[in-house]
Amino acid sequence: NYYKGESPIYNAQVWVTQGALEGSNINISNEMVNMITTMRSFETNQKVVQTIDET
Template sequence: RLRVVGFEDQGLLVKQGDNLFVSEAPAIQADAQVVQGALEGANLNTVTEMVDLITAFRAYEASQKVIRTHDETLDRAVNDIARL
């Protein structure tokens, strides 16, 4: 059997192993239901995250273009000074 409980002060929980916690404080019966075979959904909106990813990629590309342009300008300056 699986016992689902909650704790008023989670700071009193002591970790034992990879997924087990123990506490001296009394446990409060949680109002929860466990359903066999159910899958938990992601805590995000896929469309919003995809838009954010595209926005970040475009900002990266713009920054890359600025750096490339600056590098080309410095290259021309160095080559022009070398000709003098």
């Protein structure tokens, strides 16, 4: 085994909060709009390639 681990770095300013709820760091509605936009763009490009193949 060539891996040699280093000693862990301990941080005294880190704590764990019991019973806390972790929130998401994204906006779900914005991401849904982005996904639909990407899907439509993909479909448009797919139709362009299909049209080129037919000619």
